[in-house]
Amino acid sequence: MTDIRRLIPRTDAVLADPDFTAPLTKLGRARVKAAVNEAQRLAREGVIAPGDVPATALAALSWAGPRRVVNATGVLLHTNLGRAPLPAAAVEALAVAAGATDVELDLATGRRGRRGRTALAALAAAVPAAGGVHLVNNNAAALVLAATAFAGGREIVISRGEMVEIGDGFRLPDLLVSTGARLREVGTTNRTSVDDYAAAIGPDTGFVLKVHPSNYRIEGFTGTPGIAELAGVCREAGLPLVADAGSGLLRPEPLLPGEPDAATWLKEGADLVTASGDKLLGGPQCGLILGRADLVERLRRHPLARALRVDKLTLAALEATLAALAASTATSATGGHPVTDALHADPVRLRRRARALAARLTDAGIPAHAVDSEATAGGGSAPGVTLASAAVALDAALAGPLREGDPAVLGRVEHGRCLLDLRTVAEPGDDELFAAVVAACG
Ligand SMILES: *Cc1c(COP(=O)(O)O)cnc(C)c1O
Numbered sequence: 001m002t003d004i005r006r007l008i009p010r011t012d013a014v015l016a017d018p019d020f021t022a023p024l025t026k027l028g029r030a031r032v033k034a035a036v037n038e039a040q041r042l043a044r045e046g047v048i049a050p051g052d053v054p055a056t057a058l059a060a061l062s063w064a065g066p067r068r069v070v071n072a073t074g075v076l077l078h079t080n081l082g083r084a085p086l087p088a089a090a091v092e093a094l095a096v097a098a099g100a101t102d103v104e105l106d107l108a109t110g111r112r113g114r115r116g117r118t119a120l121a122a123l124a125a126a127v128p129a130a131g132g133v134h135l136v137n138n139n140a141a142a143l144v145l146a147a148t149a150f151a152g153g154r155e156i157v158i159s160r161g162e163m164v165e166i167g168d169g170f171r172l173p174d175l176l177v178s179t180g181a182r183l184r185e186v187g188t189t190n191r192t193s194v195d196d197y198a199a200a201i202g203p204d205t206g207f208v209l210k211v212h213p214s215n216y217r218i219e220g221f222t223g224t225p226g227i228a229e230l231a232g233v234c235r236e237a238g239l240p241l242v243a244d245a246g247s248g249l250l251r252p253e254p255l256l257p258g259e260p261d262a263a264t265w266l267k268e269g270a271d272l273v274t275a276s277g278d279k280l281l282g283g284p285q286c287g288l289i290l291g292r293a294d295l296v297e298r299l300r301r302h303p304l305a306r307a308l309r310v311d312k313l314t315l316a317a318l319e320a321t322l323a324a325l326a327a328s329t330a331t332s333a334t335g336g337h338p339v340t341d342a343l344h345a346d347p348v349r350l351r352r353r354a355r356a357l358a359a360r361l362t363d364a365g366i367p368a369h370a371v372d373s374e375a376t377a378g379g380g381s382a383p384g385v386t387l388a389s390a391a392v393a394l395d396a397a398l399a400g401p402l403r404e405g406d407p408a409v410l411g412r413v414e415h416g417r418c419l420l421d422l423r424t425v426a427e428p429g430d431d432e433l434f435a436a437v438v439a440a441c442g
Pocket residue numbers: 138139140141164166211212213214215244245246247275276277286287379380381
């Protein structure tokens with residue numbers, strides 16, 4: 001025991017090692033010293049060899065903070081990778097907003113301004129059919145706010161075919177009930193008629209909720225009324241129709257015909273549309289609330305709104321995302337809005353890239369070949385829709401080393417191969433991908 005203790009390098013000696021210079025500058029002495037002490041403890045307990053103390057401490061420190069991951073899964077909105085990658089303009093806006101910023105100040109007058117007014121104005125401009133707009137922490141928060149404000153202690157009418165589990169065990173019905181609202185379920189799993197809704201509406205109804213089945217599909221003998229039909233029933237009853245669109249498309253996307261968009265739903269008569277900011281909108285995590293000005297104002301002024309409000313970083317990133325989205329839609333240029341760019345990437349070009357990358361790897365002595373692949377939207381959008389794509393197929397044994405590289409590369413293991421799908425990798429990333437595979441083989 002004493003022998004081992006004597007072999008463990010002393011803290012000062014470890015910290016003096018040039019390998020620790022960068023971590024000391026970046027993370028500070030206390031943090032680095034704690035990592036060294038923890039490694040020394042592991043050595044004392046015989047978990048690691050005394051000589052491994054510096055390496056163990058460095059490894060622990062290198063895990064500090066989130067790691068960059070190249071998304072080569074072919075899943076555009078990968079939930080476990082944080083959904084939408086932000087436009088470069090949004091990243092720049094984040095850097096500006098990180099310091100002191102005019103989030104709640106009108107610089108022209110020097111007086112207090114409405115919080116996030118430029119972001120809200122950009123959102124309103126992007127969806128002219130919305131009389132009012134408001135932002136909250138995420139789509140779930142938007143639903144909680146609507147349920148609390150419009151149906152606290154009362155009923156929300158919802159179809160049994162739209163009782164959705166959104167992921168990680170969270171279910172929308174549970175979320176709604178947690179606000180004190182009651183659910184009045186109507187229809188069946190596969191079919192709900194407009195009469196089912198009409199019959200369920202009564203003096204205790206707070207609002208009618210339509211939920212887009214964003215992560216599953218029911219096929220066969222199915223039917224459910226559209227927004228226009230439901231809006232008719234709600235108007236007659238004098239009740240709001242709240243519609244959860246999920247994916248955050250603001251306008252129709254021809255490549256995803258089954259995905260609802262806010263503009264269309266509002267035109268069809270939805271009083272409020274809610275959606276996520278970090279799905280197909282391609283922005284930061286947030287919840288959009290769009291629609292009738294009086295209803296939006298009630299939500300905005302509700303006490304709970306303060307607990308659900310977004311921070312200055314989100315406001316800045318969203319505003320820049322909306323500008324990038326408008327620019328990429330207007331010019332169909334690529335490079336400004338990663339989600340749109342990935343969605344619209346030309347399969348012919350993707351195949352050419354896959355062939356070029358596979359050839360480079362083969363030349364470097366690494367078995368690789370280009371294959372056709374199918375990408376998906378993911379992240380609770382467009383279930384069942386596939387996008388023609390191309391991938392580089394590698395030995396499945398490379399999946400692990402690629403995942404642990406820097407940057408980490410996440411592919412898709414399929415039929416005993418590791419596929420690197422290029423639809424989710426922006427074109428300038430091919431060199432980096434090549435280097436990552438070479439490193440993973442080393
Ligand atoms: C994704 C999704 C949600 C949850 O949205 P968050 O922004 O993750 O809170 C709710 N409803 C639908 C229909 C969705 O697709």
